[in-house]
Amino acid sequence: MRISKSFIPTMKEAPSDAIIPSHVLMLRTGMVRMLSAGIYSFLPLGYKVVKKITNIINEEMNAIGGQEFLLPALNPREIWESTNRVEAFGDTMFHLKNRDYVLAPTHEEIMTFHARGEMKSYKDMPQIWYQIQTKFRNEARPRSGIIRGRQFLMKDAYSFDSTWEGLDESYAKHYKAYQNIFDRCGIEYFVVGASSGAMGGSKSEEFMVKSEAGEDTVAYCKSCGYAANVEVADSIIEQIARNGESKDVYEISTPNIHSIDELCEFLKIDENETAKSRVYIHAGKPILVLMSGNDEVNETKLQSILGGEIRPAHPEELVEITGAEAGSIGPIGFKHRIIADNRLKNLNNLFSGANKTDFHIGGIDLQRDVENIEYLDMRTIESGEECTRCGETLEVFKAIELGHIFKLGTKYSEAMGATFLNENGQANPIIMGSYGIGVDRVLACFIEQNYDEKGIIWKAPLKPFDIHLLALNMKKEIVENESNEIYDLLLKEGYDVLYDDRRDAQAGFKFNDAELIGIPLQVIIGEKNIQDGLVEIKERKTGEKLLISKEILLDQLKDLVK
RNA sequence: CGGGGCGUAGCGUAGUCCGGUCAGCGCGCCUGCUUUGGGAGCAGGAGGUCGCAGGUUCGAAUCCUGCCGCCCCGACCA
Known part of the structure; x- marks a missing residue:
C-alpha cells in the first residue's frame, strides 16, 4: 500500500483527552478516531489489525468445533424479559425510543432461542456456536479509550451439552482455545478464578492482563501462578506481638489528627501500635471494624462474613453513633458490635480513637478493655506479602479482563424452556456455557504491552504489514x-x-x-x-x-x- | 450518579480573575522557491458563530443563568 494514496492520518501530538498509552498510540497512528464518548471508528490501519485478531479467533474457535453465526444486535425487549435480564442489566442496557427493542449487550438469550427451536434430542449435542459482533452497553462512564466503550467488538461463544460432563469438556476446550488465542496474539496474560456473579452458573475464569488502566485489582504469584481478585485474595503476613505488660488506658489530645499516618507522626509511634476504626451499617445496625494501622478493610470479605449488604456509615451517622467525627473513633466506649481483624488478636498498648473529636486513647488492651470483641480475617492484602500456596512474594496490581469463560448450566435454558429428550425420552434443560473475548481490548492490551517512547512495536501475528x-x-x-x-x-x-x-x-x-x-x-x-x-x-x-x-x-x- | 477539571482553527494551546487595539501562538494545511538519512528554511496565503441558548452591558471569549459535550477520581460493572 502506497502511503501517498492511503488514509493513515498520523499525528505528532495526541488529543489531550487521551491518557493511557494504547489510546494515545491508536489515535496517533491513525488506527481509530472517537465519534462520541466510548464510541470509536476503526480506520483502515486499525481495522486491518482487528481482522488479524479475528482471524486468529476464527481459527482457534473452528479448531474446537465452533460454528460461526452472525446474530442481530437489535433484539425485541420481550426475549430479555423472559430471563429477567432487562431488570438485571438496568441502565446498562440501551433501549430504543420508538420501538420496543433493545441493543444487545450479549447474546445468551438469542442463542438459546435458536437452540430451543432446533435441538430437541441429546443426539443433536454437543454444539459450540459463536460470533464476532458489536455489543452495546450503556456504560455510565466510558474510559481508557477503546478499553471501556459503549460499543465494542466481542467474540461470544455458547456451548450446548446434554450432560454435565459434556459441559466440563466444552469448557475445557474453550480454556485451551483461549490460551492458544492469547498466546498467538503475543499477549502476556494470566487466569483468575472468579465468582460467576450475575451471569449465574457454577464456575468461571477470567483471562486478565496486567495494566494500569485495569478496572480489577488482582494478586498474582509469579512462581506458582496463584491469581485472585484482591476482593477474595489471601496472603501470609507477620503477626504483631503482644507486649509483656499492659499500660493503663489514658486519653490524649490530638487536635486535627485524622489519619493513622498523622497519628503516628504526632505521637512518634509505629503503625503496628495503632488500631484504625471503620464503622459499617449492616442490617440497619452499626458495626465497628478495627484494623491494624493502615490495613484496608476488604469489604467483600466483610460482606461474606456478615451476610447481606453492608455500607460505610455516613459522616453524620458517625457522630450520632459514636459521638465523634471520623478520625477520632475507637473501640473504648463503642456500644455496638465490634469486629477486629485477626492481626490485632489480643494486642495491648494500642492507640485508637476516643470517640470524642480530637482525642485518642492510648494503652488499650483489647483482651482487658473490649468486651465481646470478635476476630476475623477482613484485611485487603498488599504487594510484597507471601503467597499462601508457595510462600513466594505476591504482587498486587490492576488488570484488564480480556476474556471470561462461564459454566452457565441451565439458567437460560430453563428460563426459556430450551429442553431436549434424553435416551429415556425425558425432557431436560440444555446445559450451557458461555465464553467471551473483548476483541478490541485484545488490540489495546497488545499495544499496552508493546510500545516504547517512539510508538508501537508490533509482533508478527498482529502486525498490520510485513x-x-x-x-x-x-x-x-x-x-x-x-x-x-x-x-x-x-x-x-x-x-x-x-x-x-x-x-x-x-x-x-x-x-x-x-x-x-x-x-x-x-x-x-x-x-x-x-x-x-x-x-x-x-x-x-x-x-x-x-x-x-x-x-x-x-x-x-x-x-x-x- | 457524586467530586474535580476542561470546551478558543484539523491538533496542541494563550487570553477568562480585572469586559473595550483581543481573537494570538506552535504544529498541520495551501502556493512558490530552496532543502532532502532523523518531524527542514524563506516568502506569501487560507482557515474561528471563542461548545450551545438566553441574559446583563454602549460593548461579552471574558460577567450571570440554563443546557450540551469531553476528560480524570469515585460509585457501578457479566
Whole structure:
C-alpha cells in the first residue's frame, strides 16, 4: 500500500483527552478516531489489525468445533424479559425510543432461542456456536479509550451439552482455545478464578492482563501462578506481638489528627501500635471494624462474613453513633458490635480513637478493655506479602479482563424452556456455557504491552504489514525508480508492504512515522546507498540496521520476516 | 450518579480573575522557491458563530443563568 494514496492520518501530538498509552498510540497512528464518548471508528490501519485478531479467533474457535453465526444486535425487549435480564442489566442496557427493542449487550438469550427451536434430542449435542459482533452497553462512564466503550467488538461463544460432563469438556476446550488465542496474539496474560456473579452458573475464569488502566485489582504469584481478585485474595503476613505488660488506658489530645499516618507522626509511634476504626451499617445496625494501622478493610470479605449488604456509615451517622467525627473513633466506649481483624488478636498498648473529636486513647488492651470483641480475617492484602500456596512474594496490581469463560448450566435454558429428550425420552434443560473475548481490548492490551517512547512495536501475528518500505527522497529519480522497483518486487514475493512514497515528506518525518506505526521491519532506500546498489534493513524493536546489496534483499527478508 | 477539571482553527494551546487595539501562538494545511538519512528554511496565503441558548452591558471569549459535550477520581460493572 502506497502511503501517498492511503488514509493513515498520523499525528505528532495526541488529543489531550487521551491518557493511557494504547489510546494515545491508536489515535496517533491513525488506527481509530472517537465519534462520541466510548464510541470509536476503526480506520483502515486499525481495522486491518482487528481482522488479524479475528482471524486468529476464527481459527482457534473452528479448531474446537465452533460454528460461526452472525446474530442481530437489535433484539425485541420481550426475549430479555423472559430471563429477567432487562431488570438485571438496568441502565446498562440501551433501549430504543420508538420501538420496543433493545441493543444487545450479549447474546445468551438469542442463542438459546435458536437452540430451543432446533435441538430437541441429546443426539443433536454437543454444539459450540459463536460470533464476532458489536455489543452495546450503556456504560455510565466510558474510559481508557477503546478499553471501556459503549460499543465494542466481542467474540461470544455458547456451548450446548446434554450432560454435565459434556459441559466440563466444552469448557475445557474453550480454556485451551483461549490460551492458544492469547498466546498467538503475543499477549502476556494470566487466569483468575472468579465468582460467576450475575451471569449465574457454577464456575468461571477470567483471562486478565496486567495494566494500569485495569478496572480489577488482582494478586498474582509469579512462581506458582496463584491469581485472585484482591476482593477474595489471601496472603501470609507477620503477626504483631503482644507486649509483656499492659499500660493503663489514658486519653490524649490530638487536635486535627485524622489519619493513622498523622497519628503516628504526632505521637512518634509505629503503625503496628495503632488500631484504625471503620464503622459499617449492616442490617440497619452499626458495626465497628478495627484494623491494624493502615490495613484496608476488604469489604467483600466483610460482606461474606456478615451476610447481606453492608455500607460505610455516613459522616453524620458517625457522630450520632459514636459521638465523634471520623478520625477520632475507637473501640473504648463503642456500644455496638465490634469486629477486629485477626492481626490485632489480643494486642495491648494500642492507640485508637476516643470517640470524642480530637482525642485518642492510648494503652488499650483489647483482651482487658473490649468486651465481646470478635476476630476475623477482613484485611485487603498488599504487594510484597507471601503467597499462601508457595510462600513466594505476591504482587498486587490492576488488570484488564480480556476474556471470561462461564459454566452457565441451565439458567437460560430453563428460563426459556430450551429442553431436549434424553435416551429415556425425558425432557431436560440444555446445559450451557458461555465464553467471551473483548476483541478490541485484545488490540489495546497488545499495544499496552508493546510500545516504547517512539510508538508501537508490533509482533508478527498482529502486525498490520510485513514490511515498511521507506523511500527517503522521492524527488531523486534514482530513489524513486529503485524504490518503485523494490516495492513491486516485494509485492510479487507476497509481502504485505506499506510503502512511504510521499514526495513532500522529509526523511526524518518518514522515520518517525515508521517508528510510530511500528511495523517490525523497515527497508530503507536512501540516495547514496542505492547509488552503490545498497539498501538498508532495520528492525523496529532493536533499531538494529543491516546494510546489504539490493540483490540479496529477498534472501535476507526470507530469514527476517516471520 | 457524586467530586474535580476542561470546551478558543484539523491538533496542541494563550487570553477568562480585572469586559473595550483581543481573537494570538506552535504544529498541520495551501502556493512558490530552496532543502532532502532523523518531524527542514524563506516568502506569501487560507482557515474561528471563542461548545450551545438566553441574559446583563454602549460593548461579552471574558460577567450571570440554563443546557450540551469531553476528560480524570469515585460509585457501578457479566
